[in-house]
Amino acid sequence: MATVLERLVRTRAEQSAPRGAEVTIDGVTIRFGDTVAVDDASLAIEAGATVSLLGPSGCGKTSLLRAIAGLERPVGGAVAIGSRTVSSAADRTWVKPERRNVGMVFQDGALFPHLTVAQNIAFGLDRDGAASHRVAELLELVDLVGLSGRLPETLSGGQQQRVALARSLAPEPSVLLLDEPFSALDAGLRVQVRSEVAGILREVGVTSIFVTHDQDEAFVLGDRVAVMGDGRILQVGTPDELYRRPTTPWVASFVGEANLLDGTPSGTISGGSTAETAIGVVPLAGGRVADSRTRLSVLVRPEQVRLTDGDDAVVTTVEYYGHDVRYELRLDDGSTLAARTHPDQLLHAGDSVGVAFAGDPTEAWPT
Secondary structure (H helix, E strand, O other): OOOHHHHHHHHHHHOOOOOOOOEEEEEEEEEEOOEEEEEEEEEEEOOOOEEEEEOOOOOOHHHHHHHHHOOOOOOEEEEEEOOEEEEEOOOOEEOOHHHOOEEEEOOOOOOOOOOOHHHHHOOOOOOOHHHHHHHHHHHHHOOOOOOOOOOHHHOOHHHHHHHHHHHHHOOOOOEEEEEOOOOOOOHHHHHHHHHHHHHHHHHHOOEEEEEEOOHHHHHHHOOEEEEEEOOEEEEEEOHHHHHHOOOOHHHHHHOOOOEEEEEEEEEEEOOEEEEEEOOEEEEEHHHOOOOOOOOEEEEEOHHHEEEEEEEEEEEEEEEEOOOOEEEEEEEOOOOEEEEEEOOOOOOOOOOEEEEEEOOOOEOEEEO
């Protein structure tokens, strides 16, 4: 039986897919009374790209998404879709949401409960033969052939979200906005559905912007990720860039588990700077830290901790995942350290171990 993506590739060969448009966000500021929800946010998104807006609850990511859609009106800055400015506080340009050629998928799908699957998908289309053909294509695209006459309440959560996706894609938008579309699904189904949706959107070619507070989801879905905090875009990059080269300790901790160790500059190795820490010498990226009097916060990811024979630390917690094991360690100075290793040699709570750094040069920040 053909997979969803195989059927999609066949569909694309028969019909030209909608082309995405670039999105430019330039200094956008959004206020609700005295509260600044988005503060001077700027972001350029290439046509056809998939970008994740990642941040904790209340950081402004949904407000920024709604500004792109035209559901919020910024008090500062501008938004352009393709070559068209759809919002500008400076000259009071404002294009209504229905004229922006933008689709949106909400957290709960927002399906009409009294309409069938086919009727939900066709809601924004002209009622003609072409609409029926488009609905049939989308039912095949989202793997819901045979369910066109069902009501939303008879579908699973994953099926409902696929209907919502199909309805948003039906008018062939140039930009698709998704506001935490998988948050209502259970963990196992969420992984399956987000993988299917990500594949569909990349094949269709529509510019897609996801809002999520989940780092794993942001990294899986986004070609690039924009990390937001307190209304500001703090860093933009590929998942690998954000994980390996975060620009602040906060970003480092938010995009993955991070050990932030106290350290001091200690010298150079092959032209690069190093820091002395509780687990020994750690190489630093870029050689940016040179003053030996500087106190540092040194980033060490759990997988960069090498465990050896010794008594530098005591294992306090063991979390076994099969493909790897996460340990919590108590160092001699009383501080704690997280480590992830291959489960070849399984340790137990109470075991003594040696610890050292093993990996590429890492980031450090003056404290």
